[in-house]
Amino acid sequence: MSEGIEGIPQTAEQETKGTKEDKEARAAQEAAGVEQTGVSGAAEAAPATDRADTDFVNPLRDPQDRRLPRIAGPSGLVIFGVTGDLSRKKLMPAVYDLANRGLLPPGFSLVGFARRDWEDQDFAQVVHDAVREHARTPFREEVWQQLAEGMRFIPGDFDDDTAFKQLRSAVEELDASRGTSGNYAFYLSVPPKFFPKVVQQLKKHKLASAPEGSWRRAVIEKPFGHDLRSAEELNAIVHDVFDPEQVFRIDHYLGKETVQNLLALRFANQMFEPIWNRSYVDHVQITMAEDIGIGGRAGYYDGIGAARDVIQNHLLQLMALTAMEEPAAFDAASLLTEKLKVLKAVRLPQGLGQGTVRGQYAAAWQGGTKVRGYLEEDGIDQSSTTDTYAAVRLQVENRRWAGVPFYLRTGKRLGRRVTEIAVVFQRAPHSPFDSTATEELGSNAIVIRVQPDEGMTVRFGSKVPGTSMEIRDVTMDFAYGESFTESSPEAYERLILDVLLGDANLFPRHQEVEESWKILDPIEQYWATHGRPAQYTSGSWGPEEADEMLARDGRSWRRP
């Protein structure tokens, strides 16, 4: 009797779990405006295979056995636009580094797709050169051999049906010869205007729907649209073919160790979280500065600008991680819930003219070289109003942050390349020292240095050695390079591995992307109809208007 009772609830529970997943999958599809045909087969098959998967427990794996690394299951990676810069400098080296660290499954396959008249060997040579030049870990012949066996190249255009037929047969051939088991990630390293074409082709040639027991994932890079409407369109196009759960949006900042450490810092420690609120924090500054200009990217950059290029994705993500409440668990769903809550609570400044600043870099000497201004760059119209610098003041309207401004700024041709999150604290409510003693004392701050020199700085006052009482700011440093590994993995390594493992923690979901556009769209609209960007000297820390914006609030920018 006891056997029967024990048996029944278990099955019932499993079934409810199954139908719940089904429902969620369907709801997600409906939300994205997806028709039920085509994708539904894959979505329905997924829970069933999940159940079959849980039947087999690998006896060689054990949670206690933490030496065994997380190795991706049998799988392959298909890169569209494989001849591009990103692919050569980041993706291919990252794949090699993963293989070298033993984190790729035996039989892992890499398929390149581009408009080149290449054979498999030519492609292997290109990858070889890219790896030699850009990989982080030393080149080892045996690792290379293991990888090279699984490399294929498909020449062709995105509307070339034969090429996609070839891709399909290559995928099937790899399943048979390399045991990739039908698991493929499609990395769309192509300009967004090609997204619809590529995903439609994948759908048409049945590459996007996973055979039972396997997965097909799409990996896309920014920009995720240029405003809310285009982002929604883009999401609809991709979700029409891939299940929303299987779409991975790369924001490489989230793959950085420091950004992940921000969560460890906040939620694994006791000493920071109690002061992480409006009672102690005066304001937060999030900066992403580049020292380079637009280079040869005029075509992409003009009309987009710094705010769309950086604030919409990177800075708002960093802000969400800084401001969010503790997630219920460290998993994709809980993180999404908390990040969305923060993004929805963001309020724009009352007067957009007062609370936002944009600028364009002007010709000057920067770091010892003479550089051109934005308007003099090749391919840029003299009357362009594209912002190469943007700063905004945002408020997060919730109990924790009410009244604490978040200043976000980004720009090109600034003093140096740096990304950081600075949480600046209020001054001590009362000082027993006289004002001359604390004349040189600033505000306490915790600074998360995202790049370069990843780590964290705590800034506080300390007595200057000597007879009189004089207090001055000092900093205490934690550097990743110093305290842990000299060679922490590249962001792309981590993110590619996560895609293959299906771990979506570090990837923004489409809801976040859309919510971020809702924050930025009014600002862009205001800018489009009001005035022109201010000019700032290349190599400085931005236009004077930005300093004035903080001065009005009685604050000033940090020099990062």
Place this chain on the structure above:
Amino acid sequence: MKIDLTDTTASKINKALVQGRRAIGTPAVGMVLTMVIVTDEENAYDAIKAAEEASHEHPSRTLVVIKRHARTPRDRQSSRLDAEVRVGADAGTGETVILRTYGEVSDHADSVVLPLLLPDAPVVVWWPVDAPEVPSKDPLGALAQRRITDLYAVEDPLETLQARVRAYAPGDTDLAWTRLTPWRSMLAAALDQARARIVSAAVEAEADNPAAELLARWLEARLHVRVDRVVTAGPVVTAVRLGTENGEIVIDRPEGPLATLTLPGQPSRTLALKVRATSELIAEELRRLDADEMYAIALNGEATEETPAHV
């Protein structure tokens, strides 16, 4: 920067460390652990080199204890401690202190080491050779969270292995086990793909190889099948065969860093399975400093018996 101290004490060494740090201009340090290496003069060079390389991943204060044997009875009477303090570029990313003990102080090396440990940071002891019978009861071993021994460096590995089983305390670990990690992770990955019940198993290795014995014990403990041990010409572990109902899963590494993986019903493919350098093994050891429960399980597994290869 190097500071030599002759006939010295722990407090003078501490002063020299602060002095050295001041001189190179980094008074604050971000070291994460203290590594104590107990060795003889002959093995010191290689061990220090490995530790310095590993310190790039885990910046640490390395204390090298070298016990010197005096040749004359008169020298044996006197007790002396010499030290060489290295900071900055001479010491990887951390600090290294080489302690040479003469005479009686050799038996009380822990009294020198204790004041030199980093505050609060974990302590790891590594014996590249001549590990004590019971590592956790050794005066230096008792200071440490983690005690690293090496079965490859003993005269009779399999017999010593049995002694380690009896002496095991949480925190013990052995480089013979560390060497297996790539094998074990590839076997686990292979089984992830094959998704089949294992009915038989065999480990092929050179004779008297302690890593092969640990691998066999681990497989037996996890798979609950009898594991055959086949003696081959080596080097080290050359192959592992796991039998399923549909055929064998084989990882075969006859020589060199390239192995072949065969799964039932699938074509074979190559994989990189390199024999790693000591510094890499030490770096792996330092990644986790709590007790390695899986090592305990493997260590306590059924002993297996070697059979010659049936060629």
